[in-house]
Amino acid sequence: MKSLLTALALATGLAITCTPAAWAAGPARAAELTPAAIDAYVGRALDQTGLPGLSVVVTHGDRIVHAAGYGHDSAGETVTAGTPMRVASVTKSFTAMAAMILVEEGRLSLDKPVAEQLPGFRMADPRAKAITLRHLLNQTSGLSDTTTDIGDLDTAASLKEYAAKLATATLRAAPGTHWEYCNVNYNVAARLVEVASGRSFGDFMRERVFEPLGMRSSGVSERTVRPADGYNSVFGLWLPRPELPAFLDGSGSGGVITTAADMGRWLITQNGRGRRLVGPAGLTTMHAPSSVREYGMGWGIDDETRRLTHSGNLFTYTAVETIVPRTGYGFAVMANSASLTDDTFAIASGLADLSEGRTPEVPGGDRQQFELVLGVVTLAAAALGTLGAVRSRRWAARRLATRTPRKWRAGLRLVPVLLPAALLAAYPDLISFLMNGRTVTWAQLTYFAAPLTITLVVAAAAGLVTAVLRLAHHRTLTGRQ
Incomplete structure (x- = not known):
């Protein structure tokens, strides 16, 4: 069971170090995962967890093995592979991709100070002048919830205003010396994308990420993609509730709304197949850990399971994405609910176990x-x-x-x-x-x-x-x- 604190932390996930050699070796032998096997496993998990709704996609190589929905949404409609879901902090891997596209085009630099790439960026801490885009994406900038006014930042009406509100903030540590999960990193990175591209973050994501991949039901704003209300569990009863107001619309830390079908296309490109948005070197950079922590750029890294994973929680939605470059498999599990336990991570792990020929645990009851x-x-x-x-x-x-x-x-x-x-x-x-x-x-x-x-x-x-x-x-x- 994922504890309350794990759930509250808006989990960053676990995954592996993906080296260039791992890509060059190509997919390792994996067990054949069929739609029937996926449905059977997810069906058992849904029965045992009691989740109101769930959508799942599994990819292998350059194809979608299976994308499906289970249960219902808050309007009583059946959840399908095309049901829009908030994916919360899974958004961070999308923001990293947007930034890397501009890095490869020479319009952003990973290692040039942010202050030199984002006019007007300043903080009440002289060390902030050394923050780079790499630091932001690796969560090693020194930014922290403890040294910024998160409540005030969440009132920002735009990424530009959000970045300006950091003028009175300080750092918890010198850039590049300390890892700390902080959403501010990815909202500043999204603002960098806007300035470098001359487009709003939402427009850039649509034009350079979603549309090229065929993700036609995805966006970073409720104005373009509207999900149904999610649920909270209160002593066993699932109650529909609107998402907690915060700086979500258009944010780089948690704004993406997408579907299982669209996530399949995303997982394929993250495994280096299908339509590629960046070159192999760029993908490897995003999947590699920093020198401070086993965390890449929007991906957690687990050497033991050789999986890259990131999960998220926006109080009425939970989601997780996992890719295994070694086998070429990808998994995304999204739920329109949130509670004291997060079962999406366990379900994705179970599906990954199935793909590797292991007997998976079926979550439920916690x-x-x-x-x-x-x-x-x-x-x-x-x-x-x-x-x-x-x-x-x-x-x-x-x-x-x-x-x-x-x-x-x-x-x-x-x-x-x-x-x-x-x-x-x-x-x-x-x-x-x-x-x-x-x-x-x-x-x-x-x-x-x-x-x-x-x-x-x-x-x-x-x-x-x-x-x-x-x-x-x-x-x-x-x-x-």
């Missing part, structure tokens, strides 16, 4: 079990709070009967019932800390973390009501003595 436990805890907290409120007068009477000479001792006995409230007050900051500084807001915690948030709210309310009534009765009884 979300239901986790939310069942939280539901029981919520009911228990409500019951204990009610009991505590009813018995609060008796509690106060017992404290007075002991003739405790120090009031602080009675107060100390309130600490256990106030702990949930203290935890709730620190909730966003605590989650942010556990996620290495990634910014997490209250609004975000009411989406796919809703069951945990509800549990904490109920426990905190129960404790506060009990404490207030105990103190009130204690004061009343004290006054009568």
Whole structure:
């Protein structure tokens, strides 16, 4: 099971180092993966996870093996291979491709400072002058959620405004010395694409990436491609909800909306087949790790499985893409839902295992079990709070009967019932800390973390009501003595 923190981190994925030798060797022998086998596996996964909808595509070499949809969307329509889905941080591999196209045309440089390529780019940190496009794409620029005002950045109406808002931000580390996942990197990279090409990021993506690949149902804006609302799971019930407002429209970090059928074409070109947008050297550069971390340019890297993967989560959608240059296979799994667990990663991994002749694990049950436990805890907290409120007068009477000479001792006995409230007050900051500084807001915690948030709210309310009534009765009884 992917933990809550993994889900909240908008997972960056795991994959492999793709060297030029790996490309030259060509596809290794792989198991034949048939549409029937794919349907059977995904069908079992859908049944066991209870996901409302799912779309999947598998490619091999220069062909789409199978693209299909399963389940339904929030309007009750059947999900198909042509159903638009948000792919969240999977967008980063698209942004890297756009930048690499311009690098190969000589209009951008990977290693020239961003400040020299993006007029007006400045930050309140002299080290920012050394940031390069390579640093942005490798997530080694030093940019961090902890040193930028993410809430303010998300109010930007354009990439130009977004970049301008960085004028007061600082860096967490010197460029090229520290890896940290930060969406700001890819939004600045998208702005570089705009300036170098003279086109909006959305127009460039349509003209130079989507249309050449035949991805006619893809875009980076709801104005061009409109997905249905996604779902959140709340104690086992899937509730349709609009995506959380943020800087998504046209962004380079998470704006892409696409379909399983279109993702098939994308996976083929990422495996160096079909229509190629950049040369082999450019593709190798994007798939290679930096010197700081096993992360390429919009791709995570796993030496053990020899897979390149990136996943994403936009609070009501989850998605993952995986390619295996060694075998020529590619996989994309997209769900119109988000919860405390992310099953798309496990499903993509299972399909990859199938393609390599291994018996895959079928995900399922983790979300239901986790939310069942939280539901029981919520009911228990409500019951204990009610009991505590009813018995609060008796509690106060017992404290007075002991003739405790120090009031602080009675107060100390309130600490256990106030702990949930203290935890709730620190909730966003605590989650942010556990996620290495990634910014997490209250609004975000009411989406796919809703069951945990509800549990904490109920426990905190129960404790506060009990404490207030105990103190009130204690004061009343004290006054009568």
